Amino acid sequence: MEYFIEVILPIALPQTFTYKVSEAEFDYIKIGSRVAVPFGKSKFYTGLVQQKNYNPPTLYEAKEIHQIIDAFPVVTQIQLKHWEWIATYYMCCIGEVYRTALPTALLLESETIISANRNEEIITDNLTDEEYLVVEALQQQSSLKITEVTSILNKKKVLPIVHQLLNKGVITLQEEMVDQYKPKLVRYVRLYPEFNEANKLESLLLLLKSAQKQKEVVLSYFQLKATLKKPISVKELSESSGISTTVIKALIDKEIFEEYYIQQDRVSFDEVEESQINLSLPQSEALQKIQQGFDNKEVCLLHGVTASGKTEVYIKLIESYLLQGKQILYLLPEIALTTQLVSRLTQHFGNKVAVFHSKYTNNERVEVWGQVLHSSEKAQIVIGARSALFLPFQDLGLIIVDEEHEQTFKQVDPAPRYHARDAAIVLAKFHDAKVLLGSATPSIESYYNAQIGKYALVELSERFGNAVLPEIHLVDLKDNYFRKKMTGHFSQFLIDAITEALYNGEQIILFQNRRGYSPVIECLTCGHVPQCPHCDVSLTYHKFKNQLRCHYCGYSMAKPNACHACSSIDLTSKGFGTEQIEMELSSLFPTKNIKRMDQDTTRGKYAFERLIDSFKNREIDILVGTQMLAKGLDFDNVSLVGILNADSMLYFPDFRAFERSYQMMTQVSGRAGRSEKKGKVVIQTYNPIHNTIQQVTHHDYIGMYKEQLYERHIYKYPPYFKLIKLTLKHKDFDKLKESSMWLYQVFKQQFDIPILGPEEPPVSKIRNEYIRTILIKIPQEKHLGNTKKAIRKVLNSFEAISQYKAVKVSVNVDFY
Ligand code: ADP
Ligand code: ZN
Ligand code: ZN
Numbered sequence: 001m002e003y004f005i006e007v008i009l010p011i012a013l014p015q016t017f018t019y020k021v022s023e024a025e026f027d028y029i030k031i032g033s034r035v036a037v038p039f040g041k042s043k044f045y046t047g048l049v050q051q052k053n054y055n056p057p058t059l060y061e062a063k064e065i066h067q068i069i070d071a072f073p074v075v076t077q078i079q080l081k082h083w084e085w086i087a088t089y090y091m092c093c094i095g096e097v098y099r100t101a102l103p104t105a106l107l108l109e110s111e112t113i114i115s116a117n118r119n120e121e122i123i124t125d126n127l128t129d130e131e132y133l134v135v136e137a138l139q140q141q142s143s144l145k146i147t148e149v150t151s152i153l154n155k156k157k158v159l160p161i162v163h164q165l166l167n168k169g170v171i172t173l174q175e176e177m178v179d180q181y182k183p184k185l186v187r188y189v190r191l192y193p194e195f196n197e198a199n200k201l202e203s204l205l206l207l208l209k210s211a212q213k214q215k216e217v218v219l220s221y222f223q224l225k226a227t228l229k230k231p232i233s234v235k236e237l238s239e240s241s242g243i244s245t246t247v248i249k250a251l252i253d254k255e256i257f258e259e260y261y262i263q264q265d266r267v268s269f270d271e272v273e274e275s276q277i278n279l280s281l282p283q284s285e286a287l288q289k290i291q292q293g294f295d296n297k298e299v300c301l302l303h304g305v306t307a308s309g310k311t312e313v314y315i316k317l318i319e320s321y322l323l324q325g326k327q328i329l330y331l332l333p334e335i336a337l338t339t340q341l342v343s344r345l346t347q348h349f350g351n352k353v354a355v356f357h358s359k360y361t362n363n364e365r366v367e368v369w370g371q372v373l374h375s376s377e378k379a380q381i382v383i384g385a386r387s388a389l390f391l392p393f394q395d396l397g398l399i400i401v402d403e404e405h406e407q408t409f410k411q412v413d414p415a416p417r418y419h420a421r422d423a424a425i426v427l428a429k430f431h432d433a434k435v436l437l438g439s440a441t442p443s444i445e446s447y448y449n450a451q452i453g454k455y456a457l458v459e460l461s462e463r464f465g466n467a468v469l470p471e472i473h474l475v476d477l478k479d480n481y482f483r484k485k486m487t488g489h490f491s492q493f494l495i496d497a498i499t500e501a502l503y504n505g506e507q508i509i510l511f512q513n514r515r516g517y518s519p520v521i522e523c524l525t526c527g528h529v530p531q532c533p534h535c536d537v538s539l540t541y542h543k544f545k546n547q548l549r550c551h552y553c554g555y556s557m558a559k560p561n562a563c564h565a566c567s568s569i570d571l572t573s574k575g576f577g578t579e580q581i582e583m584e585l586s587s588l589f590p591t592k593n594i595k596r597m598d599q600d601t602t603r604g605k606y607a608f609e610r611l612i613d614s615f616k617n618r619e620i621d622i623l624v625g626t627q628m629l630a631k632g633l634d635f636d637n638v639s640l641v642g643i644l645n646a647d648s649m650l651y652f653p654d655f656r657a658f659e660r661s662y663q664m665m666t667q668v669s670g671r672a673g674r675s676e677k678k679g680k681v682v683i684q685t686y687n688p689i690h691n692t693i694q695q696v697t698h699h700d701y702i703g704m705y706k707e708q709l710y711e712r713h714i715y716k717y718p719p720y721f722k723l724i725k726l727t728l729k730h731k732d733f734d735k736l737k738e739s740s741m742w743l744y745q746v747f748k749q750q751f752d753i754p755i756l757g758p759e760e761p762p763v764s765k766i767r768n769e770y771i772r773t774i775l776i777k778i779p780q781e782k783h784l785g786n787t788k789k790a791i792r793k794v795l796n797s798f799e800a801i802s803q804y805k806a807v808k809v810s811v812n813v814d815f816y
Contacts, residue, residue, distance in 0.1 A: 001054060004062060005029060007037055007047035008083075010099035010107055012092075012415070016050055018057040019065045026052060032073030032080065034106070036066040036159045042147065043110045046159070048075060048098055067157045074106065074373060076392050078430045085426050091724075091788055091811045092415035100416055101390035103369055104173055105166055105362035108146060108159055115143040117172045126168060130161050135170055166363065173362055187234045189248060189257040191221070198222075204256070213247045218256070234259070277312050277348070286460045287313050291320075293456025294434045299425055301404075301450045302438040304460030305699070306670025307467055307634070310438045311341070313460070314400050315348050317436065318381060322352070326397025326433070327375065330383045331420055333406030338383055339609045340634060341402075345381065354379035356388040386411065386420030389427060396431040399424045404437035404446055405663055410816045417812045421446075440670060441663040441701060444708050448719045463674070470641070470672040470679030472697045473497075474688040477645070488584040494642050494682045495588065498622070502592060506639035506677070507615065508622045509629055510585070511668045512578050513649050519577050521548060521559065525568035530560065536765035541573050542600075543580070553767045581644060582624050589622070597625035629668060639679050641672040646685040646693060653762060655717045656816070658692045662704045665696045716754055718814070722778040724791065725815035728758070729769040729808045739804040740772040746794050753778055753787070769808075775815070788813070 003026035006016045019037050021029065029035070029049055037047045044066055056062055083097040099107065116138040124132060130153055137144060137152050149158045165171045190196070195204050201222060208215045220241035224232050238245045251257040279287060286302065290313070293300040304310045318328050330345070332338060338355055345353045356368045371379035373392040382388055386409055401409070401421045409420040421437065428435045437446055437455070450457035463469060475491045485492045501508050519541045522529050530539045532550035539548035541559065549556040562569045573580075582596045595601075597611050608628075615623050618637060623629070649661040665683065673679020685693055695704040713720050726743070730736040740758035747755045757774035764771050778787050795811070798804060 002056060004053055004056060005035070005049050005065070006051035006053065007035060007065075008050050008098045009037070009039065009045050009047050009095050010102075010109070011045070011095045013095060014093050016094070017047070018055075018060075018062045019047075020056075020062040021065055025065070025068060028071075029068055030070075030073050032075040032077065033068070033070035034074060035068050036157065038063050038066060044156075045109045046107050050080060067159065069159060069163075074369070074392065075102075076373075076394065078427075079390070079392055081430055082423070082427050086416050086418050086423055088785075088788075089426075090416050090418050090813045091792060092417070096415045100387070100411075100414075103362055103365035105366050106369070108162055110145065110147045110150075112146045112173060113143050114138070114146065114149070114162065114165075114171045114173060117169055127170070128161075128164075131165055131168075131170070134161065134165060138171065169363070187259055187261055188231045189221075189234055189237060189252065189259050190232070192255060192258050195256060207256075211250075213243050214251055214254075217241050217243050217247055217251060221257075277315060279312060279316060280309065280464060282460060282462055283309050283313050283464070284316075286458050287316050289458045290317060290436060290456070293458060297454075297456040298429060299435045299437065299449075299454070300456040300458060301442055301446050302436060302458050302460065303442050303447070303450075303701070304438065304440060305463060305469060306440045306667065307463045307674040308440070308460040309464035310402070310440075310460065311344060311634075312464070314402070314436070314438065315345065317398065318345075318349070318400075321397040322349070322380060324397060325395070327372070327379075327393050327395055328381045328397060329388060329391075329393065329399045329424070330381060331388060331399065331401045331409070331424060332383065332385055333403045333408045334385060334628070338385075339612060342383060345383065349381055352377055352380040354382050356382055356384035356391060358385065358387060386418075389420050389424055393427075393431065396428065396433045398433055399428050399435045401435065401437045403439055405439045405441055405443040407660075407816050410814070412812070413810075415810065417810075419814055419816075422814070441666050444659055444705060444712065445719045447705055448709065466676055467674055468678055469699055470669055470681045472669060472681045472683060474693065474697060475682060475684045476688050477684050477686045480684075487588065489581060489644055489684075490584065490588065491682075491684055494684065497640055497680060497682055498589070498642070501640040501680075502589065502621060504639070505637075507618065507620070507635065507637045508640045508642065509635075509638055509668065509671050510581060510622060510624045510642045510644060511626075511629055512581050512624065512644045513627060513664065519543075519573050519580060521571050522574045523563035523566065523568055524570035524572055526563060526566040528563050528565035529574075530557075530564060534766070534768045536763050540577075543573075543583070552763065578624050578626060585622060585624065592621040593619060594622045594624065595620045597623055597628055599626070599628075627664060629671065633671060634674060635671060636675040638671050639673060639677055641669055641679065641681045643668060643681070643683045646683050647687060650687070650690060650692060655712070655715065658711075659704070659708050661692050662696055662701075665693075666699070666701075669696070716777050716779075720780060721754070722780075722784060722813075723815045724776040724778065724788075725812040726774040726776070726795075727810045727812065728772045728774070729810075730806060731769055733770050735803070736770045736772055736807065739798075739801075739807045740774065742801075742804070743794070743798055743809075744774055746798075747774065747776065747791075750790065750794065751776075751787070753782060 003021050003023055004018050005021055007019055008016050029052065031049050031051065033049055034046050035049060036044055038044050046069065083094055083101065086097050087094040127135060133152060134149055146158065146162060149162065150156060204218060205215055208218065217237065221232065221237060224237065224240055234245055234248055237248060248257065252259050290300050290302060302310060302313065321328050332341065338357065342353060342355055354368050354371060356365060368379055369391060372382060375394045382391060401424055404421050411417055425435050446455065449455045475493050480486050480491045487495060498508055520529050520538045521541050530548055532539055532553065532555050534555055535550055535552045537550060537552055539550055542549055546559045547556050548559055563571060578596050578598045582594055585594045595611060601607065612633065614620050616635060643665060646665060649664060650657060669681040672681055683693065687693060691707060692704065712718060728736060728740045744755065744758050754777040755774065758772040761771055761773055776791065778784060795809060
């Protein structure tokens with residue numbers, strides 16, 4: 001009899017692959033465990049076993065695997081089912097889902113690049129001969145492909161060695177070389193057995209009689225051991241004896257102390273006293289209604305105004321699932337938000353909280369993966385951005401999707417282009433778990449689902465305690481410019497409000513949505529604006545570096561002194577971003593501490609956290625920022641929020657522009673007056689009577705919802721129609737035009753549903769590739785699965801046309 005396994009490979013091919021194994025391997029291998037397999041001429045991948053069977057493949061000769069990596073599954077059956085759902089629903093390959101789901105360190109392949117971990121002192125005694133060879137090679141060259149390790153060691157099966165080296169912290173994967181590594185091995189000491197008894201103390205002290213300091217260390221050690229009853233680290237010993245570690249080193253050299261290392265969890269929180277929460281009456285009513293809602297619905301939407309205390313309600317709900325021993329997943333739209341939340345949750349749940357997100361190093365991610373897989377108490381509650389959805393949960397009880405309206409829950413590139421909220425609801429179903437969606441400004445889709453009874457709906461319409469919703473003032477920019485009441489981009493009204501808040505010792509948040517409104521350099525003589533040579537966009541002016549930069553491809557050039565087109569030196573900057581606002585503020589309020597929060601100032605691993613902390617500690621008076629500021633942050637001393645220009649969001653060419661503008665403005669406003677003092681919001685706009693702005697002013701979510709729902713109905717958008725966007729890219733303009741027309745016409749002929757396009761998007765060229773899009777709208781009454789199959793069929797025949805081969809097509813289901 002022959003034995004085969006079906007393996008998922010982390011590549012964008014639609015099928016799984018069959019490999020041959022021996023009978024012993026067949027018995028040993030478990031579904032959901034990893035195997036290293038050859039692929040093509042000389043490559044190998046880490047594959048995942050999806051099935052075991054006895055049927056050889058019909059189209060090719062099955063190769064043998066290189067080796068089995070895991071003795072036990074690292075992926076659960078539920079995950080495999082979930083991946084399949086994602087691949088089918090979002091029209092991508094299961095290999096792409098696999099690649100996204102697993103931390104890179106679990107996915108080593110022939111092309112993976114490793115290098116020495118420079119933040120770690122290498123302890124070579126710890127290494128086997130083969131490991132040592134690799135480390136030695138890495139001292140001569142800065143990095144190695146794993147294929148090169150194969151030739152250094154002269155064997156095919158090198159993955160276990162690489163895994164070991166990663167575990168020991170001796171090497172890192174190339175991608176994270178920029179990351180600052182935290183030490184993960186803590187050095188401990190213990191006495192050699194021959195000294196390790198109380199009655200040996202005397203002879204030991206005698207031995208050290210001429211070394212006073214070493215004697216003191218030994219005494220300290222015995223004291224610590226008596227009180228601590230746990231391993232003693234070198235650091236502790238040095239601190240408690242007040243004697244430097246070199247003395248301890250001497251004792252190690254004398255072979256009195258033995259040193260050893262214990263792997264610490266990289267992410268550990270200090271033990272904290274669990275604090276009690278008493279829910280207010282509206283909060284406990286809401287909690288009760290959520291629990292009742294879960295009696296007959298899988299999903300509940302909590303619509304609670306900003307600062308109503310949704311987080312406190314979540315915490316109470318989590319408690320009840322913890323008691324049942326279930327795992328809990330808490331999804332956040334942005335890793336940036338985790339700091340505040342982690343400290344709030346650890347206050348209640350201590351070390352049961354684990355964090356998982358992309359800014360963590362590979363080792364940190366692998367560790368959380370293992371904890372979740374083994375239902376470790378340390379990761380009973382997992383907080384994370386969308387990728388946390390892919391962790392190997394064993395017994396999930398509850399998923400919370402906080403700020404469910406946020407678009408960052410949707411992955412845009414690369415595939416799988418999934419929406420974490422929607423994928424979470426499906427995952428919950430597989431676990432028989434419940435989902436709580438929370439927001440002050442729910443997405444139209446979720447609120448609609450609640451209205452039609454698909455989700456339970458719970459409203460929390462008051463702020464917690466004595467806090468009330470802020471008062472919103474509109475400033476008419478047209479009128480203010482006309483009457484010369486503007487200083488730069490600030491109206492007198494806003495300046496007065498800032499002055500007053502500062503006078504009262506309160507803090508201020510100013511919001512400038514840079515999107516579509518970045519500063520550019522324009523020639524006053526001929527009107528020329530420098531463009532990116534590779535993309536269809538103007539270059540953005542960065543004053544601080546005196547550079548022009550492309551936000552799409554990263555191209556940059558020094559700011560020109562004269563116009564490239566006509567050589568005139570009359571250049572001016574137009575439009576404004578956060579940077580310019582920050583400068584204007586500094587000249588208006590020169591003595592105040594003003595800081596900016598945007599993508600440019602929050603790049604480092606902890607940059608965002610540092611800004612938030614110092615704002616929270618009131619070291620910053622005014623914080624200027626982009627939409628990053630709109631997301632669920634809780635500050636108690638902010639009395640004023642200013643929105644410098646509301647219009648740039650309103651007129652963004654997107655069917656969600658008004659919904660988004662409402663959400664953004666309401667969320668930023670929600671940062672004001674979150675405790676005793678009433679907050680104030682100033683919105684500067686050219687359109688004070690615009691419906692959306694009026695709805696924001698009157699906290700009228702329902703008004704916004706009804707108006708938008710009506711428009712969605714008329715113009716055929718979600719929730720009434722499902723959208724699938726196809727994006728075609730090619731370097732050759734004519735070929736792209738022709739091929740997208742071909743595709744459009746085939747769709748038009750075969751489907752009696754709205755097909756739009758092929759359209760040139762607002763940015764129609766990126767990195768020298770031209771872009772066209774086709775939008776497919778699927779009405780509710782059409783069978784979604786069948787329509788997708790039919791679309792896939794057309795795409796397959798498109799890909800089979802030889803002259804269109806180089807045209808790249810990407811599919812985005814539920815395009816946002
Ligand atoms: P939301 O998430 O709805 O915007 P938060 O959960 O951040 O609101 O709550 C707003 C503020 O009110 C927070 O500082 C929170 O600590 C406080 N708060 C809310 N509910 C309670 C409660 N029951 N007891 C004590 N403080 C509360
Ligand atoms: Zn010019
Ligand atoms: Zn560019």
